[in-house]
Ligand SMILES: Nc1nc2c(ncn2[C@@H]2O[C@H](COP(=O)(O)OP(=O)(O)OP(=O)(O)O)[C@@H](O)[C@H]2O)c(=O)[nH]1
């Protein structure tokens with residue numbers, strides 16, 4: 001079986017579609033992530049990786065948010081062809 | 084009086100609008116989570132209440148919890164005549180999420196709502212636009228475009244608020260959305276009527292490439308921090324000299340007019356020697372607040388927090404701890420409150436417990452005095468860096484290092500449920516404005532003076548009386564205080580310190596700055612007339628051992644000598660015992676490390 005694509009591995013400057021938020025993220029946070037714009041079947045762009053392997057900057061909707069690895073590792077995406 | 088609530092997304096300009104309308108001075112800065120407590124004020128006989136920013140009506144962090152509890156209470160108890168929901172025009176989608184949730188909630192409770200669309204100046208500066216009329220029509224809410232910064236549209240907003248209070252039924256929400264529909268609708272509205280996101284984010288994304296560059300980002304962060312702490316010492320020096328000279332001049336003038344006697348001695352020794360030696364440090368507080376202010380207003384704080392996230396995680400903290408830690412260098416108390424924005428309860432607790440180790444401004448006078456005694460005033464790298472500035476930096480670093488070690492140990496011992504991850508919304512970069520910054524810094528310097536001033540005056544008075552009598556000036560060794568002080572000698576002897584330092588240390592448990600004032604008074608009494616050269620020279624002349632000097636620095640870096648911090652710790656940790664443990668723990672640690680320092684330095688010198 002093919003390993004699912006995870007958000008943490010999305011390359012800088014490329015875009016993807018959010019598939020699902022993994023179960024490891026507590027329900028309370030799933031809700032908040034949605035309110036911050038991380039919605040299923042919506043686009044997300046990786047803007048910038050940061051020093052020391054820190055939280056990565058993503059653009060969702062009209063905002064930029066930074067997500068630590070624990071979160072971004074548990075978000076599943078479909079990569080776009082021409083990212 | 085009618086009460087109107089100001090709510091909205093974090094960093095949307097609520098507090099700035101509140102300040103503009105009420106004339107009060109709530110803290111305003113460019114990162115989410117500045118306001119952590121509710122604050123009320125008024126204009127034209129209407130009560131206005133500023134809330135901490137919230138992303139949604141379901142809270143995640145402590146500040147949101149507090150805000151929402153009060154918000155619900157106010158609305159359900161019918162204390163509220165209306166709500167003004169602030170939307171950040173440059174983040175319309177995020178703003179509408181909380182906006183639409185508010186509409187729904189307000190409708191359920193029959194409360195009228197107005198939307199204030201803030202930051203319109205930035206939309207114009209980007210040559211973008213928002214279709215305000217269509218937005219208003221579709222939402223069935225009054226939407227008032229404003230710029231809190233440029234004071235545009237505030238009169239219209241005021242008259243809309245008054246209208247709302249007069250005929251609330253006209254302002255009751257019509258259309259409402261619930262649950263997931265809120266998220267979908269917010270995105271749709273932003274895409275239809277909002278500004279072009281790419282244009283708005285262009286500058287921010289460009290600057291992030293620089294400040295968060297994998298390699299340069301870290302280096303720039305280090306340079307900015309070094310610059311900050313170096314500046315406190317180097318830039319403040321001319322200002323401090325100025326204060327010192329003014330005081331010396333005033334001292335001379337007053338002593339030339341006053342007749343000889345006890346009163347003259349008191350003015351010279353207690354007021355100019357004691358209280359005056361503490362006044363000298365006010366410029367440093369000004370500069371510290373000024374530079375931290377630049378970082379806060381520019382938007383860099385949020386980036387620094389990201390850069391620090393990984394290193395801080397190693398010690399059981401999160402990037403969110405960065406802002407409380409940095410502001411803790413001015414004062415621990417607001418920093419402990421600021422820790423409310425840390426979403427993980429465990430990390431929040433650890434941050435709160437270790438903030439008192441940051442080199443706060445009350446430690447500044449002590450450090451500055453001892454550094455002036457111990458370290459020569461020389462520069463290197465062609466005058467760019469000074470040894471004293473470097474020593475300062477190392478002391479700051481020492482406080483931080485101890486805090487990180489303590490955090491690491493605490494995080495191993497404190498148990499917690501599943502941890503909460505790091506999610507932060509990035510604010511735009513903004514140019515800091517000079518005048519508000521200067522005002523903020525002046526009021527911080529004034530607060531430093533007015534808070535510690537009275538305590539210092541009282542302690543100085545007591546110390547002077549006990550040190551002056553029964554023999555008068557020049558005879559400290561036989562004073563009442565010296566007899567009392569002898570009892571302290573056994574405690575401080577292992578650090579190579581005599582009774583004078585013992586008294587000064589003990590007195591400084593009331594407030595750290597007292598240390599300087601007390602020593603100032605002592606040398607004032609001892610030196611009688613010739614103490615014009617400044618306190619540090621008197622101490623040098625008295626022959627303080629370098630080993631003892633360094634031991635003192637270590638002691639002051641760690642000991643928790645601040646009653647207000649303990650009180651706030653109790654309140655914010657919700658545990659009566661924490662302040663006691665923390666106090667005993669840090670005092671013991673301070674003494675032990677000071678003892679080790681004394682012996683190590685003695686061994687090598
Ligand atoms: N350009 C511009 N900047 C603004 C305006 N209003 C506020 N700001 C800036 O936006 C930032 C946030 O302002 P605050 O008033 O602290 O925001 P807040 O909503 O109270 O934030 P929290 O207390 O964190 O919820 C500050 O840097 C302000 O100077 C405006 O109308 N135009």
Ligand SMILES: [Mg+2]
Pocket residue numbers: 097098099110111117118134135136
């Ligand atoms: Mg605020």
